[in-house]
Structures are given as structure tokens and as C-alpha cells.
Amino acid sequence: MRKRTAGRLTPRDWAEAALEALARGGVEAVAVEPIAAALGATKGSFYWHFANRESLVEAALDLWEQSRTDDVIRQLEGIPDPAERLRVLIGTGIELGPTDRVEIALLANPGYPPALRRMRRVAQRRIGYLADQLQALGWTPAEARDRAVLIAYLYVGNMQLAHLAPRLVDARAHRRQAEIVYDALIAAPRDEHAAARRSGARPTGARARSARSRRA
Amino acid sequence: MRKRTAGRLTPRDWAEAALEALARGGVEAVAVEPIAAALGATKGSFYWHFANRESLVEAALDLWEQSRTDDVIRQLEGIPDPAERLRVLIGTGIELGPTDRVEIALLANPGYPPALRRMRRVAQRRIGYLADQLQALGWTPAEARDRAVLIAYLYVGNMQLAHLAPRLVDARAHRRQAEIVYDALIAAPRDEHAAARRSGARPTGARARSARSRRA
DNA sequence: GCTCGTCCGTACGCTTCCGTACGGTCACCA
DNA sequence: TGGTGACCGTACGGAAGCGTACGGACGAGC
Numbered sequence: 001m002r003k004r005t006a007g008r009l010t011p012r013d014w015a016e017a018a019l020e021a022l023a024r025g026g027v028e029a030v031a032v033e034p035i036a037a038a039l040g041a042t043k044g045s046f047y048w049h050f051a052n053r054e055s056l057v058e059a060a061l062d063l064w065e066q067s068r069t070d071d072v073i074r075q076l077e078g079i080p081d082p083a084e085r086l087r088v089l090i091g092t093g094i095e096l097g098p099t100d101r102v103e104i105a106l107l108a109n110p111g112y113p114p115a116l117r118r119m120r121r122v123a124q125r126r127i128g129y130l131a132d133q134l135q136a137l138g139w140t141p142a143e144a145r146d147r148a149v150l151i152a153y154l155y156v157g158n159m160q161l162a163h164l165a166p167r168l169v170d171a172r173a174h175r176r177q178a179e180i181v182y183d184a185l186i187a188a189p190r191d192e193h194a195a196a197r198r199s200g201a202r203p204t205g206a207r208a209r210s211a212r213s214r215r216a
Numbered sequence: 217m218r219k220r221t222a223g224r225l226t227p228r229d230w231a232e233a234a235l236e237a238l239a240r241g242g243v244e245a246v247a248v249e250p251i252a253a254a255l256g257a258t259k260g261s262f263y264w265h266f267a268n269r270e271s272l273v274e275a276a277l278d279l280w281e282q283s284r285t286d287d288v289i290r291q292l293e294g295i296p297d298p299a300e301r302l303r304v305l306i307g308t309g310i311e312l313g314p315t316d317r318v319e320i321a322l323l324a325n326p327g328y329p330p331a332l333r334r335m336r337r338v339a340q341r342r343i344g345y346l347a348d349q350l351q352a353l354g355w356t357p358a359e360a361r362d363r364a365v366l367i368a369y370l371y372v373g374n375m376q377l378a379h380l381a382p383r384l385v386d387a388r389a390h391r392r393q394a395e396i397v398y399d400a401l402i403a404a405p406r407d408e409h410a411a412a413r414r415s416g417a418r419p420t421g422a423r424a425r426s427a428r429s430r431r432a
Numbered sequence: 433g434c435t436c437g438t439c440c441g442t443a444c445g446c447t448t449c450c451g452t453a454c455g456g457t458c459a460c461c462a
Numbered sequence: 463t464g465g466t467g468a469c470c471g472t473a474c475g476g477a478a479g480c481g482t483a484c485g486g487a488c489g490a491g492c
């Protein structure tokens with residue numbers, strides 16, 4: 001819905017406007033004429049910068065892919081501790097999830113290969129990165145990968161359901177659930193210190209409870 | 217793609233054909249003329265049975281909703297043990313997930329209220345049912361609900377990613393991951409017998425491993 | 433065998449969108 | 463200050479799909 005600021009439009013302007021349309025209504029909403037109207041321009045401008053609608057969709061998808069991989073990973077590079085990286089990723093990831101309507105829209109188009117390719121790449125990079133962090137925490141490569149896949153499932157599922165039924169994902173419930181996930185799938189296999197730290201800070205939490213019951 | 221069998225078509229015929237279109241290409245693929253062609257009929261027939269395209273989409277959605285709630289639950293009623301019910305649900309649920317392209321297609325249309333309503337109902341019934349089973353296993357209502365939500369996340373995420381990258385979900389990996397989920401989120405909080413049984417049957421598994429490390 | 437209601441085909445207008453053709457505008461540079 | 467090329471608007475043709483109008487076929491009941 002942005003209006004044109006300067007007199008001239010760049011391909012980037014069109015791609016960003018297309019990304020907004022993508023977030024609103026999926027691939028089918030990336031239509032040249034409505035986007036042109038939203039930009040305060042006409043098709044004459046569009047077909048100067050792009051060959052056809054297809055290339056506009058691909059440009060928008062590229063923008064999205066980059067924001068979901070490189071940008072996120074670069075942002076996490078500042079955090080030295082892999083456990084903390086995972087915490088931030090789980091937290092902000094799920095926090096950011098509901099707002100990422102583009103991904104929701106993309107998950108929808110089973111028959112659109114360009115979107116499929118990018119989703120696949122994003123998923124693989126996510127899982128690879130998660131597995132690396134888990135290995136750094138002491139999990140074997142095989143265990144790390146299985147757990148990374150499960151975390152990716154949780155991420156996607158949470159995003160979808162948060163969008164469907166926001167009540168499921170209020171802040172408190174989300175914190176509780178994140179804690180369960182952390183204890184159940186992430187917590188280092190041989191690092192009882194961290195677990196004790198968390199249990200100490202939150203003595204009635206799930207971890208302390210399940211640990212107790214397991215020792216009983 | 218079914219052809220017309222008898223001379224006359226029923227609304228049910230149209231709804232089922234629409235459901236197939238829904239599975240293939242999402243809501244936007246539910247178009248009157250193509251479906252009429254697939255049925256070997258024309259729009260003249262369609263507009264006799266339905267007021268407009270909208271009502272056809274809703275009929276298809278109703279068909280889907282029923283198959284995802286009542287039908288599944290009724291099928292599980294035959295299993296007496298709640299733990300076994302959950303095992304079957306996790307197993308066949310994830311097994312059946314990748315084939316359920318309708319749900320994938322529906323998750324895609326954030327801006328379509330009729331689909332949203334039904335997805336919400338399905339999600340809530342799923343979570344409620346899962347929570348009931350978990351309570352029957354000894355979890356408190358609050359814990360059962362959090363875990364049920366997480367399992368629903370896993371279900372949806374698995375379905376999505378299995379569709380995206382089938383290699384992530386080969387049978388072996390899926391079995392391993394299901395076991396991790398079972399141990400981490402489901403296994404009864406006070407029932408160490410079941411855990412021991414599973415550990416005995418699969419001594420090098422994740423549960424035995426993490427249990428050992430937790431006792432160390 | 434006639435009638436009537438059910439069911440379906442054909443034909444049409446309307447809208448939305450894609451892509452093309454072509455002419456106009458404006459900055460910049462020689 | 464005239465020209466050039468980047469940029470954009472207008473106008474058009476075509477395709478796909480929605481919904482309507484209307485007429486024909488066909489079986490059930492009288």
C-alpha cells in the first residue's frame with residue numbers, strides 16, 4: 001500500500017510491493033495491475049523493469065528467502081554461546097513467526113515450483129543451522145539432526161497455528177511451551193549444570209518436575 | 217478427474233470434486249468451469265445445485281472438516297488404552313499427514329474466513345482430544361494442554377515440511393523422531409514402567425541415553 | 433400420451449488480469 | 463539548446479472465470 005515517494009520506481013520498489021502482496025494473499029495476489037495501483041503507477045512502468053509477472057514473483061521470493069536465512073543467521077552471529085543462540089532463535093523465531101505471513105502464504109502453494117525451491121532451501125538451512133547448534137551443545141550428529149528436524153516442525157506448526165488461533169499462543173503459554181521444548185529437545189545431554197541453573201531459577205517448572213519423576 | 221457415473225449429478229458429487237480440486241491447488245483452484253469439465257458436465261448443472269462458487273467451496277470445506285475430526289476420533293474409539301491411542305494418532309497422523317494436501321492448501325489462505333473458521337475448529341478439537349489423552353496418562357490439565365499444543369505444532373510442521381522436502385521424513389527418521397517425541401512430551405510423568413519397557417526394547421535409544429545422563 | 437418439475441447444455445455479458453504497442457515526458461549531456 | 467535514452471501512461475487484444483437467461487431432454491404421475 002505504499003505510495004510512490006520519488007518520481008521514479010526501481011525494480012526493488014516493485015519487488016517489495018510484491019512481497020507485501022505476497023504476505024497478504026499469497027502468490028495469486030501478486031498481480032501486476034493491483035500492485036501498480038498500490039504504487040501509484042501503471043503497468044507501463046512495470047513492464048519496463050520486468051519481463052513478466054513471473055519474474056516479479058521470483059524477485060519477491062528472493063527478497064523473502066534472504067530475510068529468512070542470511071539476515072537471521074548474521075544477526076545471531078553476535079551471540080557467542082550456542083545455547084543462548086538457540087534460546088534467542090526459539091524465542092524470537094516463534095515470536096516473529098506469527099507475523100511472517102509470507103511463509104504461511106508460501107506453504108500453501110504446493111504446485112508452484114519456484115516457491116517450493118526456496119522453501120526447501122530455507123528449511124534445509126534452518127535445520128542445518130539448528131543441528132550445528134545442537135552439536136555444539138554435545139549432541140551427536142544424528143541426534144542433533146533428528147532434534148533439529150523436530151524443532152523445525154515446531155517452528156512451522158507454531159507459526160501456522162498462531163495465525164489460526166492467536167489465543168493458543170499468548171505470551172505466558174508460549175513461554176511455558178518454549179521451556180518444555182528446551183528441556184525436552186535441546187538441553188545438553190551431558191550438561192546438568194545448565195539444567196540445575198534453570199531448575200533453580202524456576203523450581204516448579206516442567207524440567208524440575210520431570211527430572212524428579214525420572215529419578216523416582 | 218472423476219467422470220460422471222450415473223446420468224444425474226448430486227451436490228455431493230460436486231462437493232467431492234471440489235475437494236479434489238482443493239487438494240490440488242487450494243481454494244483458488246475450486247473453479248466452477250474446470251470442475252464441471254472434470255465431471256463431464258457444464259455450469260448449467262452446477263448453478264442448479266449451488267447458488268454460487270462460494271457455497272461450493274464451503275461444501276468442500278465441510279467435507280474436509282468432518283474427515284479430520286469426527287471420522288478420525290470415531291476411528292480411535294476402538295482403542296481402549298489412551299497411550300496406544302496417542303501412539304496410533306502420532307503414527308498414522310504423521311503418516312497420513314503428507315497425503316493431506318487439503319490441509320496444506322488451506323493453511324495457505326490467511327484471508328479466507330470460511331476456511332479459517334474450519335481450520336480453527338479442527339485445531340481446537342485436535343488439541344482438546346490430545347490433551348484428554350495426556351490427562352488420562354497422568355499429566356495435569358495445564359501440562360496436558362501445553363503438551364497437546366506442542367504436539368499439534370509438530371503435526372502441522374511435519375505435514376508441511378514432509379510435503380516440502382520428502383527426504384526429511386523417510387520412514388526410519390520418522391520412527392526415530394516419533395520416539396523422541398513420545399519420550400519427551402508424552403511418556404507418563406509417573407509411569408517409569410513404560411519407559412523401562414521401551415528402553416529395554418531399544419537399549420541405545422534416546423530415552424535410555426538421556427535418562428542415563430540425567431541420573432549421572 | 434400429456435404435463436410438469438427436475439436437471440442440464442448453450443450462449444451471452446461482465447470483470448479481472450496478462451502482455452503488447454506506442455507515444456509522451458523529463459533529466460542529462462554535448 | 464537540441465537530442466537521446468530511461469521511464470511511464472494510455473489503449474488495446476486476449477484469456478479465464480463468474481453468474482444469468484433460456485431452451486431442451488427426460489422421467490414420474492395422471
